[in-house]
Amino acid sequence: MKVRRPVASALAVAGYIVMIVPILFVVATAFTGGETLRFPPEGVSLRWFEAALSYEPFIGALVSSLQLAVLATVLALLVGVPVTLAIHRGHIPGKGLVEGLFLSPLIVPELVVGLALYQQLMIGLRLDNFETLLIGHTVLMLPYAVRVTGASLALADPALEEAARGLGASPLRAFFTVTLPLLRPGIFSAALLSFVTSFNNVPLSLLLQSRDFRTLPVTMLDYVQQSYDPMVAAMATLILAATIVVAVIAERTVGFAKIFGGINR
């Protein structure tokens, strides 16, 4: 077959190789029977999966990460959805400025936010590291809640609420029976993005770790630094599998491109 656009196709292939191939190598080494991160792997076994799943620091961190991600997501939505409503349906002065303010955590480098919270809240105000992490992650997820639900609210015709009011619904009832159901895809997308972003976050969680409460990515990062065995590859492969499940759910429900379309200006 003749390739129609040889240069573009070659660049595209190179791009996919850089994006995908390293991930495949992680999976390949996770199944090794050998002692080290070596390629090609020596034999095939599941021993490193067993090791990863019985390694207490990983499992503890996994539980911590899940707790943190769920709580931060719920909090970000509880705080963020009302903000979206106020921005899009209220007549507040300086609307653009307010929205910009809520999106600003996206612009400031996460490591800088992490340092600020570490220094001011954890050391300065002596907050617990879990509390600080929760505040940090929630702040970081706020832009997703505001922007993604905002995008679906902007699509919803305000006349629908007015129609509900005209039919006798109170403002609150109109919100819960008309507006909220319309926002559901947006809220779902925002929740998914927030959860994944929080779960994967390193820069913020890095400085805010303590011996009792560390997230999984930070624990894995530490482990890689200390020892060079394939257990991290096994853990990474498990995370990969879970992420694929999340991606399939996302694709089946709201559609992949839509979710990420929301965060692109």
Next chain:
Amino acid sequence: MSIAAEFSGVSQVFGDFTAVDSIDLAITEGKLTTLLGPSGCGKTTSLRMLAGYSAPSSGTITIAGVDSTRTPPEKRGLGMVFQSYALFPHMSVAENVGYGLKLRRVPAAERQKTVMETLDLVGLAHLAGSKPKKLSGGQQQRVALARAIAIKPKLLLLDEPLSNLDARLRVQMRAEIRRIQSETGLTVVLVTHDQDEALEMSDDMVLMRAGRIMQQGSPQDVFRGPANRFVADFLGYENFVTTADGRAIAIRPEHLEVSAATPAGSADGLRLAGTITDVAFRGVDLLVTVDAVDDSGASVRLLSDVRSTGVDTLAVGDTVTVGAAPGRLVALAD
């Protein structure tokens, strides 16, 4: 008369769908040919194959005597006006019109001259510096036309060029395109689903359906002598009856007369008894629906356009006679 372009046994198949089914078609030099038909009949697909945007699954396309079946669009030297106009939004009107000339390495001064002449031809010289977005739909359409003409194309291809314009502008542009065609002497192929447009503009009319050509000829010949029921139906023949000896006949509604008198035995032409089921007032005329039984014994619903003056007597439920003069009966091939 020489042939500007020719399709020989051309088919286009997408998966299990045959968009164009082995058509043979000659486009006459210096004439305006329309491809007419309902959506999905293969007219746009045929035009895109002629322009080189899609390659036929089989068959050959010859342009100016040269087999061009596999020639890419940029090597064909045809001018195309797209339904959406496809004006380059980042270029001014003049830059749009001059784009093809620039690609042909026409020197700047000469290019400028041609651009202005072409814009003059379409009456837009004063907007040369504007961006396409600032123009009205009709003006954009003219720019698209100028851009296609500026490269002195072997053929000018128009894909539903008037469908995005409002009704009045559309009628104006029909005359405009005819004028430009006769001034430039270009061979034009126009795709449309609008029979009025086709009748008014064409030298040669090609009626298509389901990827096949149903009839080709001058507008007069096709309109007065539709070859088959599809063509007749598409061109507004509303009444189809079968004679006692099994011939299929089509009659236009304006040629079908309704009278209160009872049928007077055998006569030339058509004469059937029926009952009025609907009378719709349409200003100048009335549209009268009559249910009748034709000579083959089949129930038929007939439509008649009757002058509204002096026929206030027609009412639903009346028993009437419908008829048409022998010259008004069009025999169909199938």
Next chain:
Amino acid sequence: MRNRTAALLLLPGLVLLVVGFLVPSLIMLFSPPGIEPAQIFVRFGEMLTDPYDLRIIGRTVGIGLIVTVICVSLGFPIAYLLARSTSRWSGVLLALAIFPLLLSNVVRTFGWLVVLGSNGAIGQALLALGLVDKAPQLLYTELAIVLGLTQLFLPLAIISCYSAVAQVDAGLDDAARGLGASRTRTFWSIVIPLSLPGIVVAATLVFAGSVTAYTTPYLLGGSSQRMLSTQLFSYSSVTIDWASASATALIMTILVFLVSGLSSLVGRRGAIS
């Protein structure tokens, strides 16, 4: 919605934003514990003249620029091919390009350890082919960081470019071809100029991401190839040098704000012309 209702809805968010983000960030940047604001600016000035610090800044900006150029030149063709393709595979390929965004940076970056490490795929392959006597050290190099960051940010570049190209009417490609432009010419004179806003967004996101990323320079650059982010971490948790940490954070923040401002300026000018 009444003004009071709107204010009530905004309040929790505002409090969280102010207490959990704005105030701590501002204090940290300009007046960390026990440090006078003036000291930070002195340190800031030193960093811009000190050869060691300058090398780190230079490496960060340089790597950021290289990664930006690579991501746009790989990401745009991918976006273009996907947006223009009618194949049913294009959906799968698009999903495959977006998917890494959901995947942990640690997992993605870890792959390069396996590929580039001394026992890794490339080293072992070179050894097996007899091209080298000893597996070369590819890890802890700038090349490793560039590869890792490219992998990380290519999906972002693809999405931004994709939404831009998808908005360019494919009919314009046809029109240009019909007027005599080759595929290449059409690409450069029609597709690229019209998708420029998306390319600018892509470049901004990639650059800002690259100069602030931590995981990748930490894992692939190690202590020999410090970048601003790894340096910032070391100031704040190893040496606990608040003045240097704040000055570094300031440099990083200014860099990101500068590119964002620049790109919105370019975007606005593009919108006017």
